[in-house]
Amino acid sequence: xxxxxxxxAPGFPExxxxxxxxxxxxxxxxxxxxxxxxxxxxxxxxxxxxxPYGAPxxxxxxxxxxxxxxxxxxxxxxxELGREPQHSDVDLTTDIGGFHAPLPLYxxxxxxxxxxxxxxxxxxxxxxxxxxxxxxxxxNVLPVSGYGRPGTASDGAGAASGLLRxxxxxxxxxxxxxxxxxxxxxxxxxxxEVWNLLHSDPHVQPLLASGRLAFELKVGQGAKPGLGGMTLxxxxxxxxxxxxxxxxxxxxxxxxxxxxxxPGTVTxxxxxxxxxxxxxxxxRVRVWVKLFPGRDVDRAAAVAWQAGADAVTVDGAExxxxxxxxxxxDGVGLPLGECLRRIGPGAHxxxxxxxxxxxxxxxxxxxxxxxAAGLGRAALLAADEDPxxxxxxxxxxxxxxLRLLVSALGKYAVAELAPEDLWPQPAAERRxxxxxxxxx
Amino acid sequence: MSxxxxxxxxxxxxxxxxxxxxxxxxxxxxxxxxxRALGFVELLPPVIGPATDPGGRGAKQVDVDxxxxxxKLMTSAIMYKQAALLTFDKIFCVAPNVRLEPPxxxxxxxxxxxxxQFDVEIAGAGAQDAMxxxxxxxxxxxxxxxxxxxxxxDVLGRDPDAFTDLLARPFDRLSHATAVADLAVLGxxxxxxxxxxxxxxxxxxxxxxxxxxxxxxxKGSRGFYDREDPEVPGTLRNxxxxxxxxxxxxxxxxxxxxxxxxxxxxxxxTGENPGKYQHFLEVAREGIPASAGFGIGxxxxxxxxxxxxxxxxxxxxxxxxxxxxx
Numbered sequence: 170x171x172x173x174x175x176x177x178a179p180g181f182p183e184x185x186x187x188x189x190x191x192x193x194x195x196x197x198x199x200x201x202x203x204x205x206x207x208x209x210x211x212x213x214x215x216x217x218x219x220x221p222y223g224a225p226x227x228x229x230x231x232x233x234x235x236x237x238x239x240x241x242x243x244x245x246x247x248x249e250l251g252r253e254p255q256h257s258d259v260d261l262t263t264d265i266g267g268f269h270a271p272l273p274l275y276x277x278x279x280x281x282x283x284x285x286x287x288x289x290x291x292x293x294x295x296x297x298x299x300x301x302x303x304x305x306x307x308x309n310v311l312p313v314s315g316y317g318r319p320g321t322a323s324d325g326a327g328a329a330s331g332l333l334r335x336x337x338x339x340x341x342x343x344x345x346x347x348x349x350x351x352x353x354x355x356x357x358x359x360x361x362e363v364w365n366l367l368h369s370d371p372h373v374q375p376l377l378a379s380g381r382l383a384f385e386l387k388v389g390q391g392a393k394p395g396l397g398g399m400t401l402x403x404x405x406x407x408x409x410x411x412x413x414x415x416x417x418x419x420x421x422x423x424x425x426x427x428x429x430x431x432p433g434t435v436t437x438x439x440x441x442x443x444x445x446x447x448x449x450x451x452x453r454v455r456v457w458v459k460l461f462p463g464r465d466v467d468r469a470a471a472v473a474w475q476a477g478a479d480a481v482t483v484d485g486a487e488x489x490x491x492x493x494x495x496x497x498x499d500g501v502g503l504p505l506g507e508c509l510r511r512i513g514p515g516a517h518x519x520x521x522x523x524x525x526x527x528x529x530x531x532x533x534x535x536x537x538x539x540x541a542a543g544l545g546r547a548a549l550l551a552a553d554e555d556p557x558x559x560x561x562x563x564x565x566x567x568x569x570x571l572r573l574l575v576s577a578l579g580k581y582a583v584a585e586l587a588p589e590d591l592w593p594q595p596a597a598e599r600r601x602x603x604x605x606x607x608x609x
Numbered sequence: 610m611s612x613x614x615x616x617x618x619x620x621x622x623x624x625x626x627x628x629x630x631x632x633x634x635x636x637x638x639x640x641x642x643x644x645r646a647l648g649f650v651e652l653l654p655p656v657i658g659p660a661t662d663p664g665g666r667g668a669k670q671v672d673v674d675x676x677x678x679x680x681k682l683m684t685s686a687i688m689y690k691q692a693a694l695l696t697f698d699k700i701f702c703v704a705p706n707v708r709l710e711p712p713x714x715x716x717x718x719x720x721x722x723x724x725x726q727f728d729v730e731i732a733g734a735g736a737q738d739a740m741x742x743x744x745x746x747x748x749x750x751x752x753x754x755x756x757x758x759x760x761x762x763d764v765l766g767r768d769p770d771a772f773t774d775l776l777a778r779p780f781d782r783l784s785h786a787t788a789v790a791d792l793a794v795l796g797x798x799x800x801x802x803x804x805x806x807x808x809x810x811x812x813x814x815x816x817x818x819x820x821x822x823x824x825x826x827x828k829g830s831r832g833f834y835d836r837e838d839p840e841v842p843g844t845l846r847n848x849x850x851x852x853x854x855x856x857x858x859x860x861x862x863x864x865x866x867x868x869x870x871x872x873x874x875x876x877x878x879t880g881e882n883p884g885k886y887q888h889f890l891e892v893a894r895e896g897i898p899a900s901a902g903f904g905i906g907x908x909x910x911x912x913x914x915x916x917x918x919x920x921x922x923x924x925x926x927x928x929x930x931x932x933x934x935x
C-alpha cells in the first residue's frame with residue numbers, strides 16, 4: 170500500500186495507521202456504519218479467525234468436560250427413580266439472585282445501543298418472561314428511551330421501548346413463581362432516580378410484592394472495563410442530553426457525537442456502603458451488583474457479598490452488546506475464565522456473562538463456580554431471527570445440551586457441577602477473604 | 610377511622626379537623642416563639658432547586674422543568690440550611706416538602722407525599738446540642754397546647770395526661786445498636802446496618818410513655834449529610850426522636866458533614882452523582898460552617914399531640930402516597 174506521498178511500511182499496520190490519519194478519533198471505534206446493528210464485543214481472535222480470545226489456559230475455551238467412568242450419584246438417582254436415569258431427569262432449576270428460574274440462565278442487559286431499541290429489547294423481554302428467565306434491564310434505558318408510562322403519548326425519544334413498557338411486556342408473560350426483573354442504575358442514572366421511580370410506581374408493585382424485583386448496581390461492563398456507557402447520538406439528541414452527560418468527541422463527518430457516561434468512582438468502602446444503602450432503602454428489593462472483569466474482581470465480589478448483595482454479576486472481557494473502542498474490545502479486562510479462576514468456587518450467588526450461547530460454555534462456567542449464565546448478544550440475535558419464538562428455541566437447544574452434559578457427568582442437579590468435571594483442573598489460586606453474608 | 614380521608618368537603622367541614630388545625634397552629638406558633646427567643650432567624654424556605662435531599666427509603670423526587678433544566682421540588686431543605694449558615698448562625702424555616710413515597714406507605718398512617726417540616730440548623734453545634742434544642746422545642750409546643758387548647762384536645766378525645774411524663778422528665782436516649790438489641794428481645798429481626806424499619810419503630814414507640822431519641826445510626830442507613838463519627842467509623846452522629854404510644858418518628862437530625870472532600874465521598878457512598886450537586890459543592894468547597902440540625906415533621910407532631918389515628922388528619926389537604934386527591 171502506498172499513500173499520497175508514496176511511502177509504504179511492510180510489516181507495520183500501515184492500513185490502520187492510514188485509517189486513523191483519515192478519520193481521526195472515529196478510527197478508535199468499529200465502523201460507524203455498523204452502529205446500532207453490529208453487536209460488538211470480543212472481536213479479536215474470534216474462533217472463526219483461528220485464534221483463542223481467552224488467556225492461555227482459559228478453561229472456558231480450552232477446558233473439556235470429562236465424565237468419570239464410575240458414577241455413584243447416578244446409582245443414587247437410579248435408586249431414587251427405580252429405573253435408569255436419563256438426561257430428562259436432570260434438575261436445572263436455579264436460584265438466581267433471589268429469583269427462581271427453571272434454568273441456570275438469565276437475560277443480560279443490553280445497554281442503550283440502538284440495536285436493543287425499536288422493539289427488539291421488548292421482544293427479548295416477552296420471550297424471557299414466557300420462559301420464566303430473570304431479565305436484566307440496562308441502566309440507561311430510562312434516560313435514553315424514556316419511561317413509557319401507560320396513558321402518556323410519549324415521555325422520551327423511544328417511549329415504545331421505554332423502561333416501564335419493557336418491564337410490563339416481560340411481567341405480562343411471566344408464569345407464577347418464576348423469574349424477576351433486575352434494573353440497573355449507575356452513577357449518572359442516580360440523577361434520573363431510576364430505582365426510586367420504579368419503587369414508587371403502582372405498575373411495578375406486583376413484582377415488588379412477589380419478590381421479583383431487583384436493583385443492580387452497575388459498577389462496569391465487560392466490553393469496556395473502567396469506562397462508563399457509550400452511545401452515538403445525533404446532534405439534536407446531544408443537545409438534549411448535554412446537561413446530563415459528557416457529550417463530545419464528534420466522530421466522523423455526519424455529526425454523530427459520542428455520549429459517555431461517567432464510570433463512577435468506587436472504593437471498597439463506597440461499594441460496601443452503596444450496597445448497604447440499597448438494602449436499607451429498598452428492603453423488599455433484591456440487590457445485585459455488576460462488576461467489570463477487573464484485576465481485583467475477586468476482592469470486589471467478596472466485598473459485595475459481605476455487604477449483603479443477593480447476586481454478583483461478572484461480565485467477562487468477552488461480553489458486550491454496545492459501543493466500545495477497539496483498544497478495549499481487543500485488549501482490556503480479564504477473560505471470564507480467569508475471573509472465575511480468581512473468584513473460585515463457593516456457595517456465593519455468582520452470575521456470569523460474556524459470549525454465552527450454547528450449553529458447553531455455560532456448563533464450564535457453572536463447573537467453575539457460577540450460579541447462572543447471562544445471554545446478551547445471543548438473546549438479541551435470537552429475537553432478531555424470530556421476535557416471537559427465537560429466544561425460546563435457542564433456550565430449548567441450550568437446555569437440551571445442558572441436560573445431556575450434566576447427565577453425562579453422572580449428576581442430576583445442575584448445582585452439582587464442580588471443578589472436578591473439568592480437564593485440565595483449574596489451578597489453585599489465591600482466594601478472596603472468606604466471606605459470609607452480613608445478617609439482614 | 611378509615612385509612613383514607615373522606616371527601617375534601619367532609620374533611621374540611623369537620624369539627625375534628627377544625628380542632629386539629631387550631632392545635633397545629635398553636636404548635637407552629639409556639640415553636641417559632643421558642644426558637645426566636647433562642648436567637649434563631651426564620652428564613653423563607655426554597656421550593657425548587659437543581660438538587661434536593663436524596664433521602665432514603667426509596668421515595669421519588671418531583672422533577673420540574675426549569676427553563677430546560679431538570680430542577681427538583683424540595684424533599685428537604687438540608688443543603689440550603691447548611692449554606693444559610695453563612696448568613697446567620699442559627700436558622701429555621703417552616704418548609705414544605707414533597708416526596709413521592711412508595712405506594713405501600715399509603716397504609717402506614719404516617720406518610721404523606723406533601724408535608725411540612727420545622728427545619729432547624731445551628732452553626733458550631735454538635736448532635737447533643739441539636740437534640741437539646743429539639744427536646745425543648747417539643748416540650749414547649751406540647752405545653753402551650755395543653756395549657757391553651759384543652760377544649761380542642763377534648764373534642765379529639767385526647768387526654769392531656771398523656772403528656773405528663775413528657776412535660777416532667779428528660780427524654781431517654783438509646784443507641785441504634787441498643788434499639789436493634791431491644792427489638793431482637795421483642796422478637797423483631799432488625800437489620801443492624803439499616804434504618805429501623807417502620808414496624809420496629811412502632812414497637813419501640815409503643816413501649817414508651819414519652820418521646821425518646823435513637824442515636825448513632827449506621828452509615829449506609831442515611832443520606833450523605835449526616836456526619837460519620839470520626840472516632841467511631843461506620844457510625845453517624847445522628848438521631849431520630851420517636852414519639853410515645855406507637856406514633857413513631859417525629860424528628861430526624863444530625864451533626865453534618867461540612868468538609869468538601871468528605872461530602873463528595875459520602876455522596877458516592879450513597880450512590881449519588883456529585884455532578885448533580887455542583888452548586889452546593891461549589892459553596893462547600895470554599896467552606897461552610899460545621900453544624901448540626903434537625904427537621905420536625907409538623908403533621909406528625911400534630912398527629913401525636915392530637916392522638917390521631919392517621920397523619921392525614923393533621924393537614925387540610927392530605928396527599929396520601931399514590932392517592933390522587935385535591
